[in-house]
Amino acid sequence: MPEELALTIEDLDVRFGPVRALSGVSLRVEEGTICAVLGANGAGKTTLLRTVSGLNRPQYGQIRLNGTDLTSVPPESLIRLGVAHVPEGAGIIGELTVVENLRLGALWRGDRSAAATSLERTYELFPVLRERSAQPASNLSGGERQMLAIGRALMAEPRVLLLDEPSLGLAPLVTRQIMQLIRQLRNDRGLTVLIVEQNANSALSIADHGVVLAGGRVVLRDTAEQLLGDEQTRHAYLGF
Ligand code: ATP
Numbered sequence: 001m002p003e004e005l006a007l008t009i010e011d012l013d014v015r016f017g018p019v020r021a022l023s024g025v026s027l028r029v030e031e032g033t034i035c036a037v038l039g040a041n042g043a044g045k046t047t048l049l050r051t052v053s054g055l056n057r058p059q060y061g062q063i064r065l066n067g068t069d070l071t072s073v074p075p076e077s078l079i080r081l082g083v084a085h086v087p088e089g090a091g092i093i094g095e096l097t098v099v100e101n102l103r104l105g106a107l108w109r110g111d112r113s114a115a116a117t118s119l120e121r122t123y124e125l126f127p128v129l130r131e132r133s134a135q136p137a138s139n140l141s142g143g144e145r146q147m148l149a150i151g152r153a154l155m156a157e158p159r160v161l162l163l164d165e166p167s168l169g170l171a172p173l174v175t176r177q178i179m180q181l182i183r184q185l186r187n188d189r190g191l192t193v194l195i196v197e198q199n200a201n202s203a204l205s206i207a208d209h210g211v212v213l214a215g216g217r218v219v220l221r222d223t224a225e226q227l228l229g230d231e232q233t234r235h236a237y238l239g240f
Contacts, residue, residue, distance in 0.1 A: 005031040005066055007052070007160055007192055012061035014047050014216075021047040022216045025061070029209075031159075032190040034182065036203035036224065038238060039213035045196040046088060048213070049162050052194065053085040054078050065160065079108060082159035086149045088168060088196075094138030098129055101137050101148055105155030115155065122151040125181065143174035150181070161185065163195040167202055175199065179206045200238040204228045212237045 007029040014022040022044045029035040037045050050056045052063055054075035063070045065081060073081065084105075092101050102122060106115035123130035126147045132140065137148060146166050153161060163182065167175040183206040185191045197203035204210055204224040212220040212227075220227070220237055227233055234240055 007194065008062075008064045009048075009052065010062045010064075012048070012051060012063070013059045014044075014051055014056055015059050020216050021056075022051065022058070025213070025216070025218055027211055027218070027221075029192055029194055031066075031192050032186060033208040034186050034193040034195060034206055036200070036207035036210040037194060037196045037213060038198075038200045038203065038210055040239075041198070043213040044216040045198075045213055046164055047216075049085065049164050049194065049196050053083060053162055055085075076108075079156050079158070082157075083162065084153035084156050084158035084160070085162040086153050086164065086166065088164040092137050092145055092148050092152065094136060096137055097134055098137055098140070098148060099133040102129070102133075102152050102155055105152035109156070114157075118155045118157055122154050125154070125184075126151050141174075142170050143178065146170065146174075146178055147181070150178075154185075158191070160192045160194070163193065165196055165198065167197060167199045175202050179203070182206055200234075201228075201240050204238075 009025060009027040012022050012025040025048060037048060039045055047056055051058055054073055058071065065083065068081060070078065102119060106118055109115055128144055129148060129151055140148060166178050170178065179202050182193060186193055195203050204227055207224040210222065210224050210227045211218050220233065
């Protein structure tokens with residue numbers, strides 16, 4: 001069988017007691033593409049991302065990356081397989097400096113020179129993080145925090161980036177800037193990106209494909225272009 005270069009999610013069921021957060025969710029994200037996961041509050045978007053990164057365990061279904069089964073890999077091992085998760089709210093540590101937060105992303109690698117190269121690459125992508133490297137992360141603006149969270153994930157040199165609501169709480173101009181950076185990562189580094197967003201318009205502006213979740217099920221999937229172009233779909237599912 002040829003090597004499968006994709007993130008494949010098959011028939012995923014996730015329950016929290018009586019709550020069926022995901023039911024029969026299947027999704028395939030080709031290598032080097034961006035897939036937007038859209039849907040209203042409580043649709044199951046965060047649960048999907050957390051399940052891919054091993055933070056939630058499915059009752060049923062499978063997740064594979066390039067043919068490797070990720071379903072029972074512990075979350076801390078996933079990064080070694082090339083999957084980095086940027087959680088909602090970004091999860092950075094305000095008391096640490098910017099560079100300390102970044103270095104946390106490469107701690108597990110145990111290779112100082114590789115980490116130094118990744119740090120340089122991260123600073124090239126986000127010059128503002130270099131300027132503010134010695135400042136506590138708590139001093140950063142919302143957009144800079146999001147850049148720091150993405151930068152920290154990139155310190156692991158991942159192949160797959162899982163992004164949970166990167167636009168949360170950001171002004172439209174800053175959101176656009178973050179989205180363009182994500183698109184740049186796909187174009188320049190061939191990263192595979194699964195991005196969860198309530199801001200469907202922003203996410204679809206950089207995505208290749210999109211899926212819409214409702215009540216834990218996939219109710220719509222198409223190219224980003226089709227989803228953006230179809231007025232009925234936009235009104236019915238995407239709220240713009
Ligand atoms: P939001 O945009 O508000 O984060 P979402 O689409 O990401 O929404 P999820 O957070 O994945 O939705 O939640 C899906 C469903 O699962 C909701 O009904 C939620 O209440 C429930 N849920 C999520 N996590 C848990 C948990 N740890 N325990 C119990 N129920 C949960």
